[in-house]
Amino acid sequence: MNWEMNSVLNSVKFHSLEKWKYEEVKHLCKELNLYELRPVEALHGIPAKSVSLRHSSGVHLVYSGDTMPNEQLIKRGFDCDILIHEATFQQKDIAQKSYHSTVEDAIDVSERMKAKHTILTNFVNEDLSQQTRELLLSKSNVTVAVDFMRVRMSDLPYTPLLNPFLIHR
Ligand SMILES: [Zn+2]
Numbered sequence: 022m023n024w025e026m027n028s029v030l031n032s033v034k035f036h037s038l039e040k041w042k043y044e045e046v047k048h049l050c051k052e053l054n055l056y057e058l059r060p061v062e063a064l065h066g067i068p069a070k071s072v073s074l075r076h077s078s079g080v081h082l083v084y085s086g087d088t089m090p091n092e093q094l095i096k097r098g099f100d101c102d103i104l105i106h107e108a109t110f111q112q113k114d115i116a117q118k119s120y121h122s123t124v125e126d127a128i129d130v131s132e133r134m135k136a137k138h139t140i141l142t143n144f145v146n147e148d149l150s151q152q153t154r155e156l157l158l159s160k161s162n163v164t165v166a167v168d169f170m171r172v173r174m175s176d177l178p179y180t181p182l183l184n185p186f187l188i189h190r
Pocket residue numbers: 065087
């Protein structure tokens with residue numbers, strides 16, 4: 022499978038879903054070979070969207086954007102192939118105050134969603150507790166993203182093997 026999720030993410034990032042008109046969404050779906058693009062209202066301090074995308078190859082990708090754990094997203098993304106979820110803060114109280122998710126939150130969402138692969142974004146490699154580190158290293162289907170990382174579908178079974186090198190002591 023040659024489809025690169027980067028192309029989808031770039032398109033999503035630079036559009037405000039609120040302003041999308043039907044024709045634009047239709048055009049985007051055609052350009053990217055998507056047969057479904059569904060925004061989900063994020064749980065964030067400012068208006069924000071998560072999105073569920075289904076590609077004509079059959080791949081179902083869910084992108085959280087900035088959000089706290091969201092039941093609606095779990096429903097919409099159930100059984101997805103790839104969940105890209107933010108994991109901005111390590112401490113639960115700080116994450117909740119700023120409407121973000123912790124690593125534990127993101128992994129919990131991914132397990133309840135039964136996502137086949139999960140990529141954690143906004144990941145800040147600072148002050149990781151031993152518990153969080155061990156949780157991350159115990160997951161064979163969770164990948165820690167770094168800036169400018171590009172991943173192909175066929176890489177996903179192997180990218181978690183990078184985690185020990187991306188999670189500093
Ligand atoms: Zn935000």
